[in-house]
Amino acid sequence: QSALTQPASVSGSPGQSITISCTGTSSDVGGDDYVSWYQQHPGKAPKLMIYGVRNRPSGVSIRFSGSKSGNTASLTISGLQAEDEADYYCNSYTSSRTGVFGTGTRVTVL
Amino acid sequence: EVQFVESGGGLVQPGGSLRLSCAASGFPFSTYWMHWVRQAPGKGLVWVSRINSDESARMYADSVKGRFTISRDNAKNTLFLQMDSLRAEDTAVYFCVKDDHLWQLSTWGQGTLVTVSS
Numbered sequence: 001q002s003a004l005t006q007p008a009s010v011s012g013s014p015g016q017s018i019t020i021s022c023t024g025t026s027s028d029v030g031g032d033d034y035v036s037w038y039q040q041h042p043g044k045a046p047k048l049m050i051y052g053v054r055n056r057p058s059g060v061s062i063r064f065s066g067s068k069s070g071n072t073a074s075l076t077i078s079g080l081q082a083e084d085e086a087d088y089y090c091n092s093y094t095s096s097r098t099g100v101f102g103t104g105t106r107v108t109v110l
Numbered sequence: 111e112v113q114f115v116e117s118g119g120g121l122v123q124p125g126g127s128l129r130l131s132c133a134a135s136g137f138p139f140s141t142y143w144m145h146w147v148r149q150a151p152g153k154g155l156v157w158v159s160r161i162n163s164d165e166s167a168r169m170y171a172d173s174v175k176g177r178f179t180i181s182r183d184n185a186k187n188t189l190f191l192q193m194d195s196l197r198a199e200d201t202a203v204y205f206c207v208k209d210d211h212l213w214q215l216s217t218w219g220q221g222t223l224v225t226v227s228s
Binding site: 001003034036038040045046047048051052057087089091092093096097098099100101102103104 | 145147154155156157160167169170171172173205210212213214215216217218219220221
């Protein structure tokens with residue numbers, strides 16, 4: 001159950017687009033479409049941003065989108081805003097019927 | 111409104127035990143899978159355990175298997191995590207989480223802090 005690999009940090013200027021990658025194996029990310037993404041502001045509980053690779057829960061901005069290719073999932077934030085500055089984590093269901101999170105990515109708005 | 115009230119955290123010595131509780135309201139608790147997720151101070155999220163709606167299936171991370179037990183009382187809308195043989199590396203904030211469908215961790219509690227130290 002090794003953590004999925006994410007870049008430690010990603011930054012961008014307001015209005016720009018950024019993409020966060022989440023790399024696993026064929027036993028987790030590549031195995032099915034149960035990949036989700038979470039946003040966490042300091043001192044707060046995480047918030048679901050994307051589920052099922054590319055689906056947005058009600059209330060989440062359309063600026064957030066998800067995709068997957070092979071064993072790598074991605075979260076793209078378009079039109080970057082100051083409020084997007086936070087930590088982001090991917091999560092995947094695994095072939096062992098357990099779950100695994102990514103290492104986490106700190107997004108900084110320059 | 112979906113709400114969780116977590117309790118049971120605190121300071122415990124290595125080798126000791128704690129039982130976390132998560133009282134749920136605002137949704138039909140008995141029909142949803144539930145999870146525990148933890149976060150060590152300054153570190154990332156780690157999935158701990160999952161239980162299905164009728165307790166017939168429980169899964170655990172390798173790091174806690176054999177030491178932690180997840181359970182639920184659907185009559186009292188409450189999720190539990192019994193933690194035994196606690197280690198320093200179990201120190202973390204523990205979140206209870208509602209799973210809307212097939213690993214959509216949709217709603218999170220505010221967390222309860224567990225500190226394992228002598």
